Amino acid sequence: MSQQKSLRVGFLGFGTVGSGVFRMLQDNYAAVTDRIGFPVEIVKIGIRDLSKSRDVDQSLLTDDLESIVNDPSIDVVLELIGGIDPAEKLVETALLNKKSVVTANKELMAKQGSRLVHLAKEGQLDLHFEAAVGGGIPLIQPIKHQLSGNDVLKLIGILNGTCNYILTRMDLEGSDLAEVLKDAQALGFAEADPTNDVEGFDTLYKLAVLTAIAYGKLPDVSGIYRQGISGLKSEEFKYAEILGYKIKLLGIVEPVADGKVLARVHPTFVPLSHPISSVNGVNNAVWLHGDFVGDIMFSGKGAGGDPTASAVVGDLIDVGRNMAANGPGSAIPFGVGLETESINELSSGYYLRIRVNDQPKVLGEIAMVFGEQEVSLSAMEMKVLDPLAKVGEIVFLTHKCKEKNFQQAITELKKLASVRSIEAFLRVEDDRL
Ligand code: HSE
Numbered sequence: 001m002s003q004q005k006s007l008r009v010g011f012l013g014f015g016t017v018g019s020g021v022f023r024m025l026q027d028n029y030a031a032v033t034d035r036i037g038f039p040v041e042i043v044k045i046g047i048r049d050l051s052k053s054r055d056v057d058q059s060l061l062t063d064d065l066e067s068i069v070n071d072p073s074i075d076v077v078l079e080l081i082g083g084i085d086p087a088e089k090l091v092e093t094a095l096l097n098k099k100s101v102v103t104a105n106k107e108l109m110a111k112q113g114s115r116l117v118h119l120a121k122e123g124q125l126d127l128h129f130e131a132a133v134g135g136g137i138p139l140i141q142p143i144k145h146q147l148s149g150n151d152v153l154k155l156i157g158i159l160n161g162t163c164n165y166i167l168t169r170m171d172l173e174g175s176d177l178a179e180v181l182k183d184a185q186a187l188g189f190a191e192a193d194p195t196n197d198v199e200g201f202d203t204l205y206k207l208a209v210l211t212a213i214a215y216g217k218l219p220d221v222s223g224i225y226r227q228g229i230s231g232l233k234s235e236e237f238k239y240a241e242i243l244g245y246k247i248k249l250l251g252i253v254e255p256v257a258d259g260k261v262l263a264r265v266h267p268t269f270v271p272l273s274h275p276i277s278s279v280n281g282v283n284n285a286v287w288l289h290g291d292f293v294g295d296i297m298f299s300g301k302g303a304g305g306d307p308t309a310s311a312v313v314g315d316l317i318d319v320g321r322n323m324a325a326n327g328p329g330s331a332i333p334f335g336v337g338l339e340t341e342s343i344n345e346l347s348s349g350y351y352l353r354i355r356v357n358d359q360p361k362v363l364g365e366i367a368m369v370f371g372e373q374e375v376s377l378s379a380m381e382m383k384v385l386d387p388l389a390k391v392g393e394i395v396f397l398t399h400k401c402k403e404k405n406f407q408q409a410i411t412e413l414k415k416l417a418s419v420r421s422i423e424a425f426l427r428v429e430d431d432r433l
Contacts, residue, residue: 006041007320010068010099012090013080014047014054014061017104017131020305021078021312022056032313036320044068069094076126076319078312079103088112095119095127100322100329102315104131104308110208114218114336124328128315133206134159134284136307137300138314143213143288144332150290152214154254156429159206161282161303162197163229163249167267168280171237171246177230199228200249200265207251210286211263212334215255223340225264232267236424239353239395243379245269246277250429262341269351269428344404349378349428351397354413355420358384358392362418366394369416373409375401378433391420399433 011018025032025040033039045056046065054061062068069077069090077094079101081087087108094101095116103109108116109129120127130140134157143152158164162184169180181194196202204226212218229249240247248270253263270277275297279285284302289295301307322329356362363382370377379397398406406425413419 006039007036007316007323008041008043008073008075009078009316010043010071010074010076011045011078011080012065012068012087013082014045014056015080016305017308017312018045018078018080019054020309021080024306024309024313028313032317035317037324038320040316040320043074044071065090066093069097069099072097074099075323076100076102076316078316079105079108080312081105083107084111091116091127092119095123095125098123098125100126100319102126102128102131102312102319104129104312106132106202106205106209110205110218110221113209113212114334117331117333120329120331121333125331126315126319126322126329127331128318129209130315131308131311133209134286134298135161135300135302135304136310137284137286137298137302138311139210139286139298140213142298143210147288147290147293147296150292151255153289153291155210155214155252155286155288156276157203157207157210157251157286158248158276158279158284159203159251159286159302160197160200160249161284161301162191162194163203164279164284164302165282166198167229167232167247167249170232170234171240174234174237176234177232198230200226203249203251203265207253207263207265210251211253211261211338214253214288215261215338217335217338219261219263219338219340220336223263225266225343227266229267231424233424235353236351236426239351239381240269242381243269243351243395243397244272245351245428245430246272247426248276248279250276252429256341256345258339260339260341262343262346264343264346267426269349269426269430271430271432274429344402344407346403346427347400348403349398349400349430349433350406351395351424351426351428352410353393353395353423353425355385355423356392356394357418357420358387358390359418362392363394365416365418366413369409369412370396370398373401373405373412375399375405375409393423397428397433
């Protein structure tokens with residue numbers, strides 16, 4: 001047994017997650033102490049702005065973040081700042097100074113995770129990042145350990161609580177995105193600058209991290225196709241309901257030929273029969289199909305101070321247990337350079353909504369274009385929008401076809417005089433198509 005008297009912790013960042021971790025360590029002090037074998041002692045809390053008031057012992061606070069990663073008395077650093085700069089340098093310095101690190105930083109892990117985990121491994125340290133993906137939902141550890149004997153044949157995630165909240169309300173209320181986003185910001189669900197969430201970057205970083213765990217190597221984030229939810233209109237939710245689907249922002253990865261994966265982030269039609277279609281509000285979920293485990297889904301609160309604190313404290317207890325056993329860290333390295341396939345090679349169903357002139361032969365001309373591109377239709381809805389102006393709207397659902405063929409069909413449809421506009425298209429994740 002170790003002679004250690006306490007696990008000495010330094011915080012980098014004290015926002016929603018940092019203060020959640022602080023509170024959890026206080027509220028659950030006895031349980032955490034019991035599980036590690038000695039108490040956790042908070043030694044320093046690094047923040048950017050000392051003038052902001054914080055409800056903690058002021059002597060713990062410092063704006064000298066470097067002093068925390070260079071403090072020889074600190075065993076573990078909790079990196080809860082987010083982003084690359086200065087988080088990357090601070091984590092690297094902490095590891096080089098023989099401190100284990102727990103981080104909630106998805107962008108850092110998606111871009112520099114392999115290098116940093118290798119650094120931890122070399123130093124026989126821990127670098128844990130359960131909180132980087134899915135807030136409080138255990139995902140990294142089960143995929144890394146209990147499921148690691150499986151070939152993951154597909155992984156699908158709702159990885160952004162803000163987007164899922166917005167999409168759920170658009171679905172329930174028929175509201176426009178801008179309206180719901182404003183509400184979400186007022187309620188504190190969405191950031192003042194929601195670009196990272198709404199444009200799919202947050203989902204992309206989380207998908208990259210899950211891909212590294214499931215397939216052993218990080219893909220370059222530029223190889224992951226990304227489309228956010230900002231272009232979605234309320235009409236798509238009405239047609240989704242008619243056709244038996246929900247619209248979700250999904251991160252999807254699957255192995256394809258030659259050791260590559262096809263990884264993508266986009267709003268998607270999901271059939272009501274798929275369990276992920278009923279994950280609503282700020283909840284997140286990861287569904288995967290493993291060759292031996294079959295279908296499995298994890299779900300729960302994917303954002304917010306308390307759920308994310310739960311994941312950080314779980315990781316911290318792991319670090320403490322390793323120290324108590326005088327063992328080396330349990331960092332499991334992953335490589336880089338996982339090759340990604342182009343979205344053009346995707347085989348998927350598609351939803352398409354177009355506006356047309358309400359006149360003879362329109363349908364025949366459109367059917368011809370689809371036929372020439374080997375795109376087969378599965379369902380169709382049609383209505384006259386304006387009888388005087390002779391404007392009609394047609395919605396198509398295709399069987400699975402190649403993305404490049406579908407895109408070529410859209411290019412050809414745009415050339416038809418009878419097609420007024422391509423209003424929307426979405427990929428459909430439906431094995432029945
Ligand atoms: N902004 C993220 C979300 C939470 O809305 O899910 C932090 O990863």
